[in-house]
Amino acid sequence: MTEIMLEIDNVSKIYPGRRGIFGTSAEVHALKNVSLSVRKGESFGLVGESGSGKTTLTRSILHLETPTSGSIRVQGQDLGKLSDAELRRLRSRVQIVFQDPYASLNPRMSVYDIVTEPLVIHHETLGLTNRQRSDRAAELLSLVGMGPQHLHRYPHEFSGGQRQRICIARALASGPELLLLDEPTSALDVSVQAQVLNLLCELQDRLGLTYFFISHDLAVVRYLCDRVALINRGELVEQGDCAEIFDAPKSEYARMLIGAMPEVKVPETA
Amino acid sequence: MSTTEHNIADDFATPRRDRLRRAFFRFSQSKLSMLGAVMVAAVIFFTVFGTVLAPYPEHVAGGVDTASRFMPPSVAHPFGTNELGQDVLSLVMAGTTVSVLAGFGVVLIGSVIGTLVGAVAGFARGWIDEVLMRLTDLTLTIPGLILAMAIAAALGSGFGNMVIAIALSWWPGYARLVRGEVLAAREEVYVTAARALGATPKRILFRHILPNVVSPIIVKMSLDMGFAILTVAGLGFIGIGVRPPTPEWGTLLSVSRSYMPDYWWTAMAPGLAMFLAVFGFNLLGDGLRDVLDPKARR
Numbered sequence: 133m134t135e136i137m138l139e140i141d142n143v144s145k146i147y148p149g150r151r152g153i154f155g156t157s158a159e160v161h162a163l164k165n166v167s168l169s170v171r172k173g174e175s176f177g178l179v180g181e182s183g184s185g186k187t188t189l190t191r192s193i194l195h196l197e198t199p200t201s202g203s204i205r206v207q208g209q210d211l212g213k214l215s216d217a218e219l220r221r222l223r224s225r226v227q228i229v230f231q232d233p234y235a236s237l238n239p240r241m242s243v244y245d246i247v248t249e250p251l252v253i254h255h256e257t258l259g260l261t262n263r264q265r266s267d268r269a270a271e272l273l274s275l276v277g278m279g280p281q282h283l284h285r286y287p288h289e290f291s292g293g294q295r296q297r298i299c300i301a302r303a304l305a306s307g308p309e310l311l312l313l314d315e316p317t318s319a320l321d322v323s324v325q326a327q328v329l330n331l332l333c334e335l336q337d338r339l340g341l342t343y344f345f346i347s348h349d350l351a352v353v354r355y356l357c358d359r360v361a362l363i364n365r366g367e368l369v370e371q372g373d374c375a376e377i378f379d380a381p382k383s384e385y386a387r388m389l390i391g392a393m394p395e396v397k398v399p400e401t402a
Numbered sequence: 403m404s405t406t407e408h409n410i411a412d413d414f415a416t417p418r419r420d421r422l423r424r425a426f427f428r429f430s431q432s433k434l435s436m437l438g439a440v441m442v443a444a445v446i447f448f449t450v451f452g453t454v455l456a457p458y459p460e461h462v463a464g465g466v467d468t469a470s471r472f473m474p475p476s477v478a479h480p481f482g483t484n485e486l487g488q489d490v491l492s493l494v495m496a497g498t499t500v501s502v503l504a505g506f507g508v509v510l511i512g513s514v515i516g517t518l519v520g521a522v523a524g525f526a527r528g529w530i531d532e533v534l535m536r537l538t539d540l541t542l543t544i545p546g547l548i549l550a551m552a553i554a555a556a557l558g559s560g561f562g563n564m565v566i567a568i569a570l571s572w573w574p575g576y577a578r579l580v581r582g583e584v585l586a587a588r589e590e591v592y593v594t595a596a597r598a599l600g601a602t603p604k605r606i607l608f609r610h611i612l613p614n615v616v617s618p619i620i621v622k623m624s625l626d627m628g629f630a631i632l633t634v635a636g637l638g639f640i641g642i643g644v645r646p647p648t649p650e651w652g653t654l655l656s657v658s659r660s661y662m663p664d665y666w667w668t669a670m671a672p673g674l675a676m677f678l679a680v681f682g683f684n685l686l687g688d689g690l691r692d693v694l695d696p697k698a699r700r
Binding site for chain 2: 194196219220223224227228230232235236237238239240241249250253254299302306
């Protein structure tokens with residue numbers, strides 16, 4: 133039995149209805165009794181349409197959102213029971229790459245400032261000198277396929293793919309073990325998508341990362357993930373090994389999703 | 403990464419210097435903005451050197467020459483002389499220092515207080531927001547000049563007190579502007595990213611949010627400079643603020659009022675100086691807004 137990295141246990145999130153002049157709006161059940169576990173070193177895919185609760189779940193794992201009930205444990209530590217200091221330390225181990233690389237980088241900070249910010253924030257845990265930080269920044273950039281010549285530029289000077297690489301470098305800076313990837317390629321065009329996905333695969337091999345990969349693109353999930361869960365309207369519909377779900381989907385919803393996948397026929401070269 | 407991606411990025415890469423140059427180019431495309439910049443430059447020049455360059459420095463220091471009182475404009479006195487025989491041009495030149503420095507002080511103090519209040523309110527939300535913004539609204543309900551008069555009367559006259567008095571009625575505009583901008587900026591994804599990294603609220607506010615709301619603040623500051631100079635002159639006009647013999651535009655105007663319309667030149671020079679300074683700062687502010695804050699462009 134491999135070690136469990138992330139355990140989501142019966143998590144629900146209810147957004148209360150708003151009381152307005154025209155009556156009270158209904159409360160929103162964003163997540164309903166979601167349970168899943170992610171093993172160390174694997175890629176776990178979470179697939180769902182927009183509005184299905186994917187983002188709420190991510191935000192809950194990052195503890196930006198507190199679940200209404202249930203618990204989330206990262207390597208056995210319950211997020212809801214941590215002190216502020218413990219939570220901050222945990223944040224260095226769980227990081228996220230967002231969907232939109234244009235919005236997720238502060239336009240007023242240079243790449244150097246962006247990439248070293250996690251090192252500054254977690255200096256108590258990491259304890260790096262300025263010199264070591266610079267070295268680490270250059271190292272991180274080369275890790276994501278960029279060079280030290282990019283360090284003192286600003287985000288607007290880069291293409292979408294490069295920005296996403298910077299986001300990945302920032303996420304890796306504090307040496308996390310679990311990386312949440314919130315549709316990291318859906319804002320990129322197809323050729324760049326492939327480059328970023330390959331980079332992610334490469335990084336996982338090299339650094340032994342655990343991925344929690346959120347997407348609505350089944351092809352990408354199939355390519356990258358070992359196990360997958362389908363979520364619909366806040367409820368987990370099905371979860372299991374990637375191959376199993378794609379080859380023999382059990383639920384109606386899974387069959388519908390997979391049926392909707394565009395098929396690419398590769399012409400046979402004789 | 404493929405080499406093509408590298409090359410494309412290098413071609414389009416613009417260092418910060420280039421961005422500034424482009425902003426300056428856009429700014430210089432507007433004749434009115436450039437006119438404003440030139441006028442503001444002149445005003446700043448006289449703020450620094452006005453006293454030194456005045457043709458009759460002894461009049462600036464308070465010297466009188468009753469033999470030549472109320473002389474109409476001439477070559478020796480381009481704007482005539484006043485009731486004490488002092489050269490009006492010298493007084494107005496020297497008065498720039500007090501008026502503009504006071505105006506600048508008001509805008510600076512007002513924007514610092516307002517930015518802090520607005521940023522904290524917008525960032526913290528909840529009851530802190532309510533308390534701070536109701537306080538801001540409360541300050542706004544009192545007419546600025548009257549509040550400033552009350553504060554100046556309580557503190558006593560003098561340059562510093564005058565600046566503080568006006569600044570205390572000046573900050574609500576900044577507080578409301580900054581709160582709105584902060585409310586928008588705190589929802590940005592890069593702020594969420596910083597929170598996920600474990601950044602402290604202080605760090606998020608000062609490193610991620612405030613740097614991104616600076617442009618509208620600068621624009622408002624330059625637009626406000628003119629009004630602040632007018633308000634300072636207004637306080638001088640009603641006799642609270644700087645006292646003669648220290649030359650100040652409002653005080654000069656107030657004294658010359660008694661000699662209108664026969665000795666019109668005593669009022670014309672300070673009035674004109676005020677008009678030009680206010681006009682210049684407003685043009686500059688409009689130009690800066692077009693460059694720095696394109697969303698608000700008309």
